[in-house]
Each structure stands twice: as C-alpha cells, then as structure tokens.
Amino acid sequence: MPTTPRIADERHRYILEMLQEHGSCKVAELARTLAVSEMTIHRDLAHLARQNLLRKVHGGAVLRNYIELTFQDRAVQNHEAKVAVAQRAQSLVRPGTSLYLSPGSTTHEFALALIQDDLQIYTNSLPTATALARSAPQGLRVTLLGGELVVFVEALVGPATEAALADLRLTHAFIAVTGVSLEGGLTLYTEEEARVIRAVIRAARKTVLLTDASKFGQLVGPQVGHLEDVHVIVSDHIPDAYRQRCEQHDVEILLTADLDVMPTSAPGAAAADRRN
Known part of the structure; x- marks a missing residue:
C-alpha cells in the first residue's frame, strides 16, 4: 500500500531530528525504527537531499548544513x-x-x-x-x-x-x-x-x-x-x-x-x- 503524504512527512521530520542530534543516520537503523523498508528510507533520503536538507552517503545520510573546506x-x-x-x-x-x-x-x-x-x-x-x-x-x-x-x-x-x-x-x-x-x-x-x-x-x-x-x-x-x-x-x-x-x-x-x-x-x- 502506498505511503500517505502525512506519514511520509512524519518520517522526514524524524530523520531530520536524528541528523540534528547525531550528525548522521543509517538506512538500516531508520528502517528498523520506523518499521518501513530500506527502499522507503532511500526514497525519503533522496527527497530530503533534493531539498538540500541532507547529503546521502553510502548506507545513510549526513547533515548538509556545513561547508566542506579544502x-x-x-x-x-x-x-x-x-x-x-x-x-x-x-x-x-x-x-x-x-x-x-x-x-x-x-x-x-x-x-x-x-x-x-x-x-x-x-x-x-x-x-x-x-x-x-x-x-x-x-x-x-x-x-x-x-x-x-x-x-x-x-x-x-x-x-x-x-x-x-x-x-x-x-x-x-x-x-x-x-x-x-x-x-x-x-x-x-x-x-x-x-x-x-x-x-x-x-x-x-x-x-x-x-x-x-x-x-x-x-x-x-x-x-x-x-x-x-x-x-x-x-x-x-x-x-x-x-x-x-x-x-x-x-x-x-x-x-x-x-x-x-x-x-x-x-x-x-x-x-x-x-x-x-
């Protein structure tokens, strides 16, 4: 069954809260905590990355509110x-x-x-x-x-x-x-x-x-x-x-x-x- 926008919004908010608290998060841990598939979490992260709210990395995501200095x-x-x-x-x-x-x-x-x-x-x-x-x-x-x-x-x-x-x-x-x-x-x-x-x-x-x-x-x-x-x-x-x-x-x-x-x-x- 397709995920409703309301529930997706709740997941997105939770993911951003976890990132603010820990700096990074793992796909497997998010899927387990939120009781959804890892594919769903990948889609959530891709959606947030398109809004420039996070940066996807292998296996998860990190905060995007920093500048990578040389x-x-x-x-x-x-x-x-x-x-x-x-x-x-x-x-x-x-x-x-x-x-x-x-x-x-x-x-x-x-x-x-x-x-x-x-x-x-x-x-x-x-x-x-x-x-x-x-x-x-x-x-x-x-x-x-x-x-x-x-x-x-x-x-x-x-x-x-x-x-x-x-x-x-x-x-x-x-x-x-x-x-x-x-x-x-x-x-x-x-x-x-x-x-x-x-x-x-x-x-x-x-x-x-x-x-x-x-x-x-x-x-x-x-x-x-x-x-x-x-x-x-x-x-x-x-x-x-x-x-x-x-x-x-x-x-x-x-x-x-x-x-x-x-x-x-x-x-x-x-x-x-x-x-x-």
Whole structure:
C-alpha cells in the first residue's frame, strides 16, 4: 500500500531530528525504527537531499548544513593553536615505533614538528607525506597508503587504503577530525574518510586525537567513533563536560598549557590495554 503524504512527512521530520542530534543516520537503523523498508528510507533520503536538507552517503545520510573546506582553507584556521597542539603531542613519540598520521591540518603540523628519527610512519595524506619527504629527519621511514584521491581533503581513501591498514599493527595513531560531540562522537566530512579512520583505530594500540578547542561541540559529517574510542586527547582547551567524559572512560588529556600529562589514570595503564 502506498505511503500517505502525512506519514511520509512524519518520517522526514524524524530523520531530520536524528541528523540534528547525531550528525548522521543509517538506512538500516531508520528502517528498523520506523518499521518501513530500506527502499522507503532511500526514497525519503533522496527527497530530503533534493531539498538540500541532507547529503546521502553510502548506507545513510549526513547533515548538509556545513561547508566542506579544502585542506588549504583549514590549514590557516586556528593555526597557532594547531601548532601548539602538534608540539605538545611530540612527547608521545618514542624511537622505534610505528605511527599513523591522518589527513588534517593539525596532524600536518604534527608531522612538521617531528624531530625523532627511527620511526615508521604511515599516512594517506598527500600534504603530510610531501612535508615529511622534504623535512623528515634521517632514519625516518614514510609509507604513503594507496587509494582513491579525495581532492578537497588531499587524501587517499577507499578499499585499498582500508586493506593496507588491516595488515598493520601500529604503536600510535594520531588522528584529526572535523567535529567532537558528546552525543554524536567524532565526525569527518565523508563516510569514505570515516571508514579509513575506523580501520586505523582497529589497527592501533593507542589512538591519539589532536584537536584545537573549536572542534568541541561540532557535528560535521558521519560518525567515526565515540570520544571513548581514543586513548589520549591533545588540545589547547577541553570543556568541563568533555573532561568528565574522559575521566569516566580512562581517556588521558594533554593540554598545551601543561608541562606534564594530565592523566585520569596512570599513563599507559588501563587506557592502553583497552584495545590490543
């Protein structure tokens, strides 16, 4: 039986409410919650996308009320804070370890600040790989992961990237995101980027989020994971509510103003052992 316009309007309103709350939604979850077929949900999402209210992605939809900024545009935003975060994170790097650096302007600054040699670095970021090629200390080994180019991010993504990560065992993964929310978790512009970072989190013994304070409270694109999926947050400032969430889940905090780690537990203790 055809769906009546009134019921369709109710579904559309529900979908938009879910997007406002979480930043993204999945077709399968919407179909199950609303007791309709996935085909019906696809039609609903297509209808809302035509009104420019959301953007369809593989398996679901994300909010459309944001602008996808290029790497160059993001690099000049809050630049001083990003440099400070990158320098603060250097204390986590040890010789003889394997690191992943995600695409992003803050992780790019982290790469520029590296002074350690005897490291194996993996990245799917073209600017980061180029920067390391030009300024890397002698003894630093850099592997650029293959994949399909996302032009505005200047990064490689897709099945080839994810497959390469599945074979790695990383000591640390240093990641940057577009938004950090207590309800919506960590977000990125596209589902393709999000899948890569999910693979990175699975491959890394310890995941470090590098973020300036402007990202807190933001929902920008599909969810990568939750705040508690990382082991360390390095930032110039962290709101009290986020600090409390970190304390509840043994997530360590490094602030640019501090000389030492501000742990919620002993460094490298419970947090490091949550995922091996």
